[in-house]
Amino acid sequence: MKVDIKIVDNYLCGAKKGNENDFNLLYSYTKDLLYAYALTIVKDRFAAEDAVQETFAKVYKNLGKYIPGTNGLAWLIHIAKNTAIDEKEKRKAVVITDIGGFRASHENAVVSAVYLDYLLEKLTKQERQTIILRLYGECTAKETAVLLKIPVTTAEWRYKTALKKLKSSLGKDGIYNE
Amino acid sequence: MNDFENKVKEALEKEIAKYSPDDVDAVRQAVSEEKNINTKWNKIYVVAACLTFIVLVGSIAGILLKGNGNGSITENSTVSGAGHDDSQDVSQDESQDVSQDESEAEIITLAEKHPELAALPEGYMFSCYTSKELQMDYDIIQYNEKEMPELYFNYIDPVGAMYLGIGNTDCSGLVYVEVTLEKGEHSYIFKIYKNEYMCLTYNADIDGSVEMITEWYKHSPFIWEPTEELFSDKHPDMLGISFKSYDFCIFTDYKRNYKLEVLTEKQAGYIWNSVIDVENIRYIEEPDFDLYKIFLEMEPFYTFGCGNTSNSYNMCLYESGYISFNYIVTEEMGKITVTERYYKKGGFKTEDFISDITFVQKHGDITDNIESIIIDGAHACIDGKAYVMGYNAIVFFNTLTDNMKALYMDIPTENTIYLGNYIEIIITEKDKSTQTVHFYETGFFTLNYQDNNKNNTELYFSGVDINTLTNYLTTDINTFAEKHPDEMLEQTTNQDIPLIGIDDYSLGDREKQEYFYEPYPSNQFYYDVMHSGVRDAIFCSQSDFMREGYFVKFIAQDDNKYLEYVIYENGYIELMFTNDIRACIAGMVDMELEFYYNPVGFDLEDMFGKYIDFYY
Numbered sequence: 026m027k028v029d030i031k032i033v034d035n036y037l038c039g040a041k042k043g044n045e046n047d048f049n050l051l052y053s054y055t056k057d058l059l060y061a062y063a064l065t066i067v068k069d070r071f072a073a074e075d076a077v078q079e080t081f082a083k084v085y086k087n088l089g090k091y092i093p094g095t096n097g098l099a100w101l102i103h104i105a106k107n108t109a110i111d112e113k114e115k116r117k118a119v120v121i122t123d124i125g126g127f128r129a130s131h132e133n134a135v136v137s138a139v140y141l142d143y144l145l146e147k148l149t150k151q152e153r154q155t156i157i158l159r160l161y162g163e164c165t166a167k168e169t170a171v172l173l174k175i176p177v178t179t180a181e182w183r184y185k186t187a188l189k190k191l192k193s194s195l196g197k198d199g200i201y202n203e
Numbered sequence: 204m205n206d207f208e209n210k211v212k213e214a215l216e217k218e219i220a221k222y223s224p225d226d227v228d229a230v231r232q233a234v235s236e237e238k239n240i241n242t243k244w245n246k247i248y249v250v251a252a253c254l255t256f257i258v259l260v261g262s263i264a265g266i267l268l269k270g271n272g273n274g275s276i277t278e279n280s281t282v283s284g285a286g287h288d289d290s291q292d293v294s295q296d297e298s299q300d301v302s303q304d305e306s307e308a309e310i311i312t313l314a315e316k317h318p319e320l321a322a323l324p325e326g327y328m329f330s331c332y333t334s335k336e337l338q339m340d341y342d343i344i345q346y347n348e349k350e351m352p353e354l355y356f357n358y359i360d361p362v363g364a365m366y367l368g369i370g371n372t373d374c375s376g377l378v379y380v381e382v383t384l385e386k387g388e389h390s391y392i393f394k395i396y397k398n399e400y401m402c403l404t405y406n407a408d409i410d411g412s413v414e415m416i417t418e419w420y421k422h423s424p425f426i427w428e429p430t431e432e433l434f435s436d437k438h439p440d441m442l443g444i445s446f447k448s449y450d451f452c453i454f455t456d457y458k459r460n461y462k463l464e465v466l467t468e469k470q471a472g473y474i475w476n477s478v479i480d481v482e483n484i485r486y487i488e489e490p491d492f493d494l495y496k497i498f499l500e501m502e503p504f505y506t507f508g509c510g511n512t513s514n515s516y517n518m519c520l521y522e523s524g525y526i527s528f529n530y531i532v533t534e535e536m537g538k539i540t541v542t543e544r545y546y547k548k549g550g551f552k553t554e555d556f557i558s559d560i561t562f563v564q565k566h567g568d569i570t571d572n573i574e575s576i577i578i579d580g581a582h583a584c585i586d587g588k589a590y591v592m593g594y595n596a597i598v599f600f601n602t603l604t605d606n607m608k609a610l611y612m613d614i615p616t617e618n619t620i621y622l623g624n625y626i627e628i629i630i631t632e633k634d635k636s637t638q639t640v641h642f643y644e645t646g647f648f649t650l651n652y653q654d655n656n657k658n659n660t661e662l663y664f665s666g667v668d669i670n671t672l673t674n675y676l677t678t679d680i681n682t683f684a685e686k687h688p689d690e691m692l693e694q695t696t697n698q699d700i701p702l703i704g705i706d707d708y709s710l711g712d713r714e715k716q717e718y719f720y721e722p723y724p725s726n727q728f729y730y731d732v733m734h735s736g737v738r739d740a741i742f743c744s745q746s747d748f749m750r751e752g753y754f755v756k757f758i759a760q761d762d763n764k765y766l767e768y769v770i771y772e773n774g775y776i777e778l779m780f781t782n783d784i785r786a787c788i789a790g791m792v793d794m795e796l797e798f799y800y801n802p803v804g805f806d807l808e809d810m811f812g813k814y815i816d817f818y819y
Contacts, residue, residue: 026216052230060223061215070222077223081230094561107369140214149412160212161219181804182752182773192207201207 027163028058033097041088048088052081055098059105061161065153066109068145076112080105102172139200147194152187159184313403313420314361320391321362323355327384327391331358358382359393364401364420395422429485429546434528437486437543441516446472449509474507478555479518480547484526487544505551524550562609562663566650600628600640609648609665626669642669681742683776683799684733729759735810737768740776740799748775748798755811765794774804 033055039047056077063076083104091100144153151173158164158172170180195201204212314321323329329351358380382393392404401422406413435442451471466474475481508517519527526545531538626642638652650661754771765784769777776799781787787794 137214
């Protein structure tokens, strides 16, 4: 799902002016990407869900601080990132029981879930984020670089390394065959 | 997108759709719950403030009774936190604002969050940097063992500093004091900003990898308490000041960026009534001389001056909200300058003086077509040294105009004087006249262009400090095209340029790379490659060279010359060459080796895709 920065900006501007519907639309439009992004940090589906709720609560409270015409998506991702790190910290004392978890045996698991598990377990945080933004968020290398605040070449290199690593892990375990 | 990428994308879409939250009402509920909690905490704040006051009075009384004149740490830290709940409005970057709000429900101090920092931790090397008058760099001050803990408590105040949350290190505020504690590879760095915030950066072990964590604290060690007396009470005549009968100017003394501007009546009225907000600023009784006063004296933010033939006034506006009001009175002994101090709730920030319009809103045509603009020239002056930039200019331009942040400053730039380091980039767009952009180390930049034969200069603020980019600068003319002008001519290369393959160097197995010996239309190929960024790559040393990622290696050869290029997608180029191949074969000369770097990187697929099947 491609998230258009201009649409995000429109929704944020509308919400800033007090338009509740725009806030709802912003939520529906970006929640999945923010969820996926939060998941790359907390690696737990429930925690990611909480992080997204919390992110939007913060966005709602801070709408007044949003500068129209700027990269609203980068703003949302920045908030989601900090919230997810806080969420992870908060849950450190709690035993995480991820409903997916990393399956020791993936034979009975849904393939899509296994892919996600491998993504969460086999890649570094930075690699996960790049994959999520590039593939799930359909961002270009340049857009990914802006959102992650890294050089374009790094974004591109990280993406390719991540893909390769993922492919190799899935291939080794017989889940993906070319 | 290949089959594998499609599979991953599909899997992600399925999984995310399954678990992603879909209840926006939960957000609203969370917001309203937090509001309730905040109200509750606000009440607790009031009670705590009363208790603090009682304890403070008690401790001061105790100190007096004991006759202990030594400035108590507790005394200092308690005083510092009092009376400034309103300063939450002070400018911070958005992430910090957000983090700030989120932690109000669970107030913890630095000492609680990091018990190891409740007192000056043992075994750490203590260094303290304070900002030097009008300089961006710091003076290192050496302290003895007795002074260290005292300063630590004075500056850091572990029991008074309130944790706000994590954030990034972007902060446009100026640093008063920087305290560093180091032990081996572990360090704590405290930066105390003049806007009543402090950030703590330390390295922590997270999931087996070391990450730098930055936490923000509300911290007010340098506070003077304003009285209830208003500016208007002391100077009722100044309230109805006639903007017609005075000249107004504003002098910016932000870091080393001096700027004097004459204001129009409208602008003066706006700054006087809306930014300074003279009706609401409160008088501060002159405190005794102390160190903190010196800090405030050193770094005024803006100076607003007004005067005519009989009177002159000026106000130094500090980012923290303090105002120094100076005027001249004539007494028997002659003219004397009177200084009064005031405080404005919320402080001052750059945005107060500028509009909400961004660079991209005013010049979207430039930023939208960034790839099509031509850099006609670029040079820099950093610490008195001249630099030139090749292809880097576009990187600078992109970074420094930073579309997300660059704000248009709606103030005239006539009579503007800039000192200090700068980068100048001259650009042209198709069918447009030349535009010149000057970037300054203070995060300001100007755009000069012609419109209807009229010269226009616009001022912007992006917050990007050019000094952080000096690694990309070079003092000599050192681009590939400049060092190898002959190689840039198409006709000097051989008709057949064999491509020698592509592989992933990270596998560490260059021997197994595939080879392609098919002939290619060399001139066009060579020309394309050279103009895909190779010509603009900057000469670099072997120690900077990084062999990583994918690369393409190819050879260009004619009767005399031999050139072997290894082009890495991370932007580095390894060039092995000889200008006399016969002498080289005969062992009379060695091959030469040079390294280049283009920070933009190389899109190998784009450059070589026509000739090679890529198998990433």
